Every structure is written in structure tokens, then in C-alpha cells.
Amino acid sequence: MAKQKFEYIGKLNPGIAEYWGLKEHANKPIVLYESVLYHVLEVHKKDFESVENITEIYDNLRKIIKKPDYVFYNEKTSGLEYYKNINDTIVVAIRVNFGSTLKVKSFYPANPNKLNNRRSKEEQMIIDGEIDDTLII
Numbered sequence: 001m002a003k004q005k006f007e008y009i010g011k012l013n014p015g016i017a018e019y020w021g022l023k024e025h026a027n028k029p030i031v032l033y034e035s036v037l038y039h040v041l042e043v044h045k046k047d048f049e050s051v052e053n054i055t056e057i058y059d060n061l062r063k064i065i066k067k068p069d070y071v072f073y074n075e076k077t078s079g080l081e082y083y084k085n086i087n088d089t090i091v092v093a094i095r096v097n098f099g100s101t102l103k104v105k106s107f108y109p110a111n112p113n114k115l116n117n118r119r120s121k122e123e124q125m126i127i128d129g130e131i132d133d134t135l136i137i
Contacts, residue, residue: 020071020080
């Protein structure tokens with residue numbers, strides 16, 4: 001079986017890690033396997049306006065990780081959810097585990113109610129698309 005290709009698209013910001021009680025994962029590389037695009041095309045295609053929209057977001061995942069509008073840690077899935085408004089609000093789901101990297105599992109348009117629900121559960125950490133400077137180490 002051939003190994004999947006992947007690329008590094010960022011790292012877990014120490015401020016985000018500390019905020020969500022994930023200090024041990026601070027600065028871990030975030031990797032994107034090529035299979036994620038195939039997963040999104042197969043499972044979430046109907047949720048997007050077009051295939052071009054999917055590839056545009058795929059090409060901008062680095063920017064979403066670097067400058068999210070909001071980040072939420074979902075304890076049920078052991079995953080970080082990076083939210084960014086690009087035409088629609090997009091969620092990038094990242095699996096948090098004890099390996100040496102964090103992996104992008106999927107991305108898809110967010111239901112507006114989901115984002116509002118996340119924000120009501122936790123204090124907002126990301127303000128106006130910038131990571132709160134007091135949380136950056």
C-alpha cells in the first residue's frame with residue numbers, strides 16, 4: 001500500500017492550545033493529507049455551491065489555520081474546529097491526538113446555528129479575525 005501524500009499547513013498556535021487546555025499540543029504541526037479533498041468531494045460536495053468553491057477553500061486552508069475567525073475545541077470528537085468566513089462560514093475540523101502531528105479531517109460549510117452555539121458555550125477567543133495578542137506566547 002502506497003503512503004498518502006501530505007503537506008504541512010501550519011501549527012497549533014500556543015495561545016489557542018493554552019486557551020483550550022491543550023498545552024501539550026502547542027506548536028504541533030498541522031498536516032493535510034490529499035485524501036481530505038477526496039473525502040470532502042465525496043461526502044460534503046452537496047453542501048458547497050460548486051466544486052470550484054471546494055478547491056478554492058482547499059487552496060486557502062493555510063490561511064484559515066493562520067487567521068481563523070473563531071476556534072472551538074470539541075471534547076466529544078477530540079477535535080479543534082477552525083471557523084473562517086470565505087463567502088460562507090467554513091469549518092476546518094482537526095483531530096487532536098497524542099501523535100507528533102495534528103491532522104485535518106475535513107472541511108465544510110458551517111450551519112450558522114452551529115457557530116452561534118459554539119460561541120455561546122465558550123468565551124470568544126478570536127476577535128475580528130486576529131488571535132488575541134494576550135494569548136500568544
